[in-house]
Amino acid sequence: GQAAHAGGKISIAAAADLKFALDEIVALFNKAHPADRVETIYGSSGKFQTQIRQGAPFDLYFSADIAYPRTLRAEGFAASEVQPYAVGRIVLWSPSRDATRMALADLADPAIRRIAIANPKHAPYGKRAEEALKAAGMWEKVEAKLIYGENIAQAVQFVQTGNAQVGIVALSLALSPELAKEGGYALIPGELHQPLQQGFIITRRAAGNPLAQAFVKFMSGNEAREIMNRYGFVLPGKVE
Amino acid sequence: MTGIHARFDLGYPGFDLHVDLRLPARGITALFGPSGSGKTTLLRCIAGLEQAPDGMLRVDGVTWQEGSSFLPAYRRSLGYVFQEASLFPHLSVRHNLEYGLKRIRASERKVRLDQVVALLGLGRLIDRQDPSSLSGGERQRIAIGRALLTSPRLLLMDEPLSALDAASKQEILPYLEALHGELDIPVIYVSHSLGEVARLADHVVLLEQGRVVASGALYETLSRLDLPTAHLDDAGAVIEAAVAAQDDAYHLTRLDYSGGSLWVSKVERAIGQRVRARILARDVSIATVPPQGSSIANILAARIAEIRDESPDRVNLRLHVGGEFALMSRITRRSRDQLGLVVGMEVFAQVKSVALIA
Amino acid sequence: MTGIHARFDLGYPGFDLHVDLRLPARGITALFGPSGSGKTTLLRCIAGLEQAPDGMLRVDGVTWQEGSSFLPAYRRSLGYVFQEASLFPHLSVRHNLEYGLKRIRASERKVRLDQVVALLGLGRLIDRQDPSSLSGGERQRIAIGRALLTSPRLLLMDEPLSALDAASKQEILPYLEALHGELDIPVIYVSHSLGEVARLADHVVLLEQGRVVASGALYETLSRLDLPTAHLDDAGAVIEAAVAAQDDAYHLTRLDYSGGSLWVSKVERAIGQRVRARILARDVSIATVPPQGSSIANILAARIAEIRDESPDRVNLRLHVGGEFALMSRITRRSRDQLGLVVGMEVFAQVKSVALIA
Amino acid sequence: MESAFSSAGLSTIWLTFKLAAVVTLILLLVGTPIAWWLARSRSWWKGPVGAVVALPIVLPPTVIGFYLLVAMGPDGPLGHFTQSLGIGPLPFTFAGLVIASVFYSLPFVVQPLQNAFEMVPDRVLETAATLRASALDTFFSVALPLAKPGFLTASVLGFAHTVGEFGVVLMIGGNIPGETRVVSVQIYDHVEAMEYAAAHWLSAGMVVFAFVVLLALYTLNPTGRRK
Amino acid sequence: MESAFSSAGLSTIWLTFKLAAVVTLILLLVGTPIAWWLARSRSWWKGPVGAVVALPIVLPPTVIGFYLLVAMGPDGPLGHFTQSLGIGPLPFTFAGLVIASVFYSLPFVVQPLQNAFEMVPDRVLETAATLRASALDTFFSVALPLAKPGFLTASVLGFAHTVGEFGVVLMIGGNIPGETRVVSVQIYDHVEAMEYAAAHWLSAGMVVFAFVVLLALYTLNPTGRRK
Numbered sequence A: 001g002q003a004a005h006a007g008g009k010i011s012i013a014a015a016a017d018l019k020f021a022l023d024e025i026v027a028l029f030n031k032a033h034p035a036d037r038v039e040t041i042y043g044s045s046g047k048f049q050t051q052i053r054q055g056a057p058f059d060l061y062f063s064a065d066i067a068y069p070r071t072l073r074a075e076g077f078a079a080s081e082v083q084p085y086a087v088g089r090i091v092l093w094s095p096s097r098d099a100t101r102m103a104l105a106d107l108a109d110p111a112i113r114r115i116a117i118a119n120p121k122h123a124p125y126g127k128r129a130e131e132a133l134k135a136a137g138m139w140e141k142v143e144a145k146l147i148y149g150e151n152i153a154q155a156v157q158f159v160q161t162g163n164a165q166v167g168i169v170a171l172s173l174a175l176s177p178e179l180a181k182e183g184g185y186a187l188i189p190g191e192l193h194q195p196l197q198q199g200f201i202i203t204r205r206a207a208g209n210p211l212a213q214a215f216v217k218f219m220s221g222n223e224a225r226e227i228m229n230r231y232g233f234v235l236p237g238k239v240e
Numbered sequence B, C: 001m002t003g004i005h006a007r008f009d010l011g012y013p014g015f016d017l018h019v020d021l022r023l024p025a026r027g028i029t030a031l032f033g034p035s036g037s038g039k040t041t042l043l044r045c046i047a048g049l050e051q052a053p054d055g056m057l058r059v060d061g062v063t064w065q066e067g068s069s070f071l072p073a074y075r076r077s078l079g080y081v082f083q084e085a086s087l088f089p090h091l092s093v094r095h096n097l098e099y100g101l102k103r104i105r106a107s108e109r110k111v112r113l114d115q116v117v118a119l120l121g122l123g124r125l126i127d128r129q130d131p132s133s134l135s136g137g138e139r140q141r142i143a144i145g146r147a148l149l150t151s152p153r154l155l156l157m158d159e160p161l162s163a164l165d166a167a168s169k170q171e172i173l174p175y176l177e178a179l180h181g182e183l184d185i186p187v188i189y190v191s192h193s194l195g196e197v198a199r200l201a202d203h204v205v206l207l208e209q210g211r212v213v214a215s216g217a218l219y220e221t222l223s224r225l226d227l228p229t230a231h232l233d234d235a236g237a238v239i240e241a242a243v244a245a246q247d248d249a250y251h252l253t254r255l256d257y258s259g260g261s262l263w264v265s266k267v268e269r270a271i272g273q274r275v276r277a278r279i280l281a282r283d284v285s286i287a288t289v290p291p292q293g294s295s296i297a298n299i300l301a302a303r304i305a306e307i308r309d310e311s312p313d314r315v316n317l318r319l320h321v322g323g324e325f326a327l328m329s330r331i332t333r334r335s336r337d338q339l340g341l342v343v344g345m346e347v348f349a350q351v352k353s354v355a356l357i358a
Numbered sequence D, E: 001m002e003s004a005f006s007s008a009g010l011s012t013i014w015l016t017f018k019l020a021a022v023v024t025l026i027l028l029l030v031g032t033p034i035a036w037w038l039a040r041s042r043s044w045w046k047g048p049v050g051a052v053v054a055l056p057i058v059l060p061p062t063v064i065g066f067y068l069l070v071a072m073g074p075d076g077p078l079g080h081f082t083q084s085l086g087i088g089p090l091p092f093t094f095a096g097l098v099i100a101s102v103f104y105s106l107p108f109v110v111q112p113l114q115n116a117f118e119m120v121p122d123r124v125l126e127t128a129a130t131l132r133a134s135a136l137d138t139f140f141s142v143a144l145p146l147a148k149p150g151f152l153t154a155s156v157l158g159f160a161h162t163v164g165e166f167g168v169v170l171m172i173g174g175n176i177p178g179e180t181r182v183v184s185v186q187i188y189d190h191v192e193a194m195e196y197a198a199a200h201w202l203s204a205g206m207v208v209f210a211f212v213v214l215l216a217l218y219t220l221n222p223t224g225r226r227k
């Protein structure tokens, strides 16, 4: 059913790369709205899209790209326009070698036996990683070394556990406290790949839900933008 | 329409059962025949465990099977003691015994648990938890008790006593007899032992290779010299007699029957009551002059009614007393010739031993 | 150090086995006793299927068990026929038979498959695929054959013939005898049938409640009037005699033994050969004057050596001929008194029937 | 970071337990007749039905989840059906989770039961019939107790598989706290979020709990050997 | 869009088949002695060992995958071991996949085998012993054939579970085409990428294949009932 005004509740389905940033934002929001509850569920954007089509009880959908929310909007599952909320960046990350001075070209080094990326087939970060490798002329050289995570978090785990030496991961994850203490990163030039546009929608079931509206508003506020920035998300200047 | 009428045709590769039998509604019918002759198969058909197509079975006018109608085994009021005792391995001895008992209406319970326990000597066993640790004979006794406790209208027993020693057999047999006497449950009883058959049965069915070779009253069948039974070591006559006198000092009883008088071990019955006794052919010897000073107490004046070769060295005789069949005797061919025995001759039959059987 | 020496102590709740037995290294030992007396348990100990702590077992000087040393069952060269035939359900009849055969060295194979098939009448069965469809007797015959085919040095048989009809028994018994004669395999044979015991056994062990009541040579044990066996219906004497004369016309043979001469069914043996015969006590009657014109061919002049009450109405007599034990006789107490029989008296023993058993 | 033993954590654990228990119960109820029929029937259909029952195992859980989601969704055949009954669509509800888990774990229950039933000798069933027990009565009083080891295995596999499964659950349940978020999904979340400490604790808790339950089952229920 | 039947698709199918076959074989080899011991031993250890063997089922596959990844990684105990043998770390190799799948599917094989072995009557084993069969011989010539239905179930569950599993496989395998990308992962990828047509085809192919194999198994190998 619809969330009530006072003591309302919304659930947000969000891409996994948002985890650290969004958790902080929601904590702030909850402090400001003690009577309300905001729940976050992290997962694969594609899975969420499928589930929303089948009537999943999500009020807001923060996708890791912009194509999924657009499709939903076109199919009539959205109660709002598709709003870009961030542009993601990808980085080279490694706990075992000094990644801060690394460039894509260094991946040819035979000491690097395995490189982890998210599966380009369905994970947006993987797709960008592939584009970047191709643009840098490295694809053929490293293709045999690639291992594919189900999503960007799994790609990180391959590296974290030492099974891959380097990963191409989301900047937001590299900046997370968990990873920051383990290794450094090198930003991959943004012009090597398509921008990682990330968009969100209010779902049909939350149409007219004031709490959803309030959260959207909070999201574009300064506090939230500051947090997003801190986690390496480039913020859009304006609504598309 | 009382009695049992069974007609079954059932084929296995290498064997087929082909019977059309009418059995009396009361008493014990012995099913007798060599290994593999189809005794178990016939019992299974009767029990409804084997579904012979086109079979027919009526018990006391009630149709259990005919054409396409087939009363399932559990709706047939029968008890079945299998050839190999099959206790439920997960139940204690007590629960095994009570299994069938619990499943019949209280009003139908004619056999009591304590009765069965006492008569089958199960007192020491009833609280055992694990039936698999019982001895072979113990298992079989429990299986018999379990079947009896369903107070069935027809009891099928497939060699129930073969795993028992002579003493246990002697204890159980009277109970089976009593059961039949008191409860009037017809029993079909498979046995390899002619002794058991003679002791228990009223009716005998001889099976061979799935066919009925003979079926008839015990007295007639066992005294026929032309049947395979006549060649068995235990062949003999079964007679019905009345208690005529008691000799308490010597613990003996005199029985009178159409064939004469016989002294037997004391029978605890009133004068005039009828009992059954069995006289083995090999226990009957022949004398042409009245025997003197002999330990053989029973000597009957008889006439030879039939002489038939039993084996290369022996002949079987049918003896009449007062015009009626009385005894069977088995003697050597040489004795026959030495004594010049021929049909019609008057002789003295010496009966060494009489087994009282009911 | 030949022979079998077995000492076992084994306790179950409510039962304990406590035996210390010496058995001959050859011939058949009958293990006889009521249901639940521990016969099967003893066999299992001997086979190594039950591990009696502190048990001891030596077979022909070879220690199979003693202290902590314990030869596992499969290393003991023995054959075991279980009380309930246990064929391998997944193997065809042929493969069941060959199971043990394949597992012994070719040089040890003294019993051939075709021999066993012929002697146990398995020809019709050997190509059957599913042992569970066999009749009870068929299964048991196959189990016997399977055990024989391992050419064991010791054969344990737990009531192997109880599921068989008289005819099959009669066919198999000679083979078991032959086996023992030809192959010299000692056999321990559990049986409820005194007839079987007398026919087969050389040695008898009487078990009661886990204790050995008597153990001794067949002749002695079965002729003792103080043992439980004396009360059995089948009690009697077993004698060893020599073939003395043949009467081909009548198909008879005269046997001579220490107790006198007996005419029996033709024995196809040369003059002078030794045979064993069994004379049931109830087949022996007593006369104080020489019987005349009787079909009883065998009459021996004997002396009464012992008289003992057998039951309220009967007594057992031990009879000597020429100073040696010859016969047992069972007569009524009344006959004893009427004839005035006392120990030491000279009488005529009439032997109605002699069962030749080996 | 959410602790495993916070109140949300407890509700997750409780939900998991409830789901596994309900699913196991339904699995046994549904699986037993199927297994019995597969074990005892001589019908031609036996092979095909047996194969169909075993099928769900070969598909990856997420994929099964996907197909179930589509089937149960508002436009799916099952969804149409439940909506026509006035229940509404099942995905993202506890009932939906239960149905999906039952579907997915069925073979793990049917197979051991079928085996156990096949091993019950015909003879004891016949004996029961001659002692007046109807087929149903025989089933409960003889076949069931004799098949006890099979039931133990079936329950363990069914329960544990439901607890451990998360592909189907994630897809059909949607990971909604207090409603469809079970422990397996929770651990998965922790791992994905690199909250390894929480994942370790929760995993260790699960393992210890499972160990204790299994140990109790095996020790209190010694599945006796056949004599 | 990659077709299921392109050459890459075929290599995926072949890999899946090879993995499942190898894993099933190893499972049977490893699981049989464990199951036999669990079924016949009277040791006190029976309960604990049985519980430990059953444990992997309760954890979500991805989580097991994660822990295995850590254990097999260059810094994990298993990794140290394999490296000291000169094999190098196992993750992202076929061997690693095999080991992980064996670990994960072991209970599905051990449990049915244990049941089947428990149902073998003592009497037939004793009979074999009196016919000169050693314990090992008895095991192969009597226990094994009598436990056939259990082996059938164990093989089906083990094989199918390996085919269907993808959580562990994805984690340990890294989804490398031709090396560790198996059909379940492939279908998952298709679904995630919303290439539903490809997913449908591949799923349908799997289902049909599995159906045919299972049907053949059940029809050619009628697991006879006990008389």
Ligand SMILES: Nc1ncnc2c1ncn2[C@@H]1O[C@H](COP(=O)(O)OP(=O)(O)OP(=O)(O)O)[C@@H](O)[C@H]1O
Residues within 6 Å of the ligand: B012, B013, B015, B033, B034, B035, B036, B037, B038, B039, B040, B041, B042, B083, C133, C134, C135, C136, C137, C138, C163, C165
């Ligand atoms: N399913 C079957 N397939 C083939 N033959 C069978 C089947 N069932 C029984 N037979 C055969 O039918 C014959 C009769 O078997 P049955 O069990 O009725 O014999 P029986 O008279 O009880 O013998 P026994 O005294 O040895 O128990 C046997 O030869 C047996 O092998």
Ligand SMILES: Nc1ncnc2c1ncn2[C@@H]1O[C@H](COP(=O)(O)OP(=O)(O)OP(=O)(O)O)[C@@H](O)[C@H]1O
Residues within 6 Å of the ligand: B133, B134, B135, B136, B137, B138, B163, B165, C012, C013, C015, C033, C034, C035, C036, C037, C038, C039, C040, C041, C042, C083
């Ligand atoms: N595991 C056990 N636990 C308790 N009692 C047992 C166990 N095994 C055997 N017994 C008991 O020991 C006694 C002897 O059994 P055994 O099987 O040796 O008897 P048996 O002489 O072979 O009898 P039968 O002639 O009936 O086969 C029986 O009373 C039996 O119930």
Ligand SMILES: [Mg+2]
Residues within 6 Å of the ligand: B039, B040, B041, B083, B158, C135, C136, C137
């Ligand atoms: Mg039979």
Ligand SMILES: [Mg+2]
Residues within 6 Å of the ligand: B135, B136, B137, C039, C040, C041, C083, C158
């Ligand atoms: Mg016994």
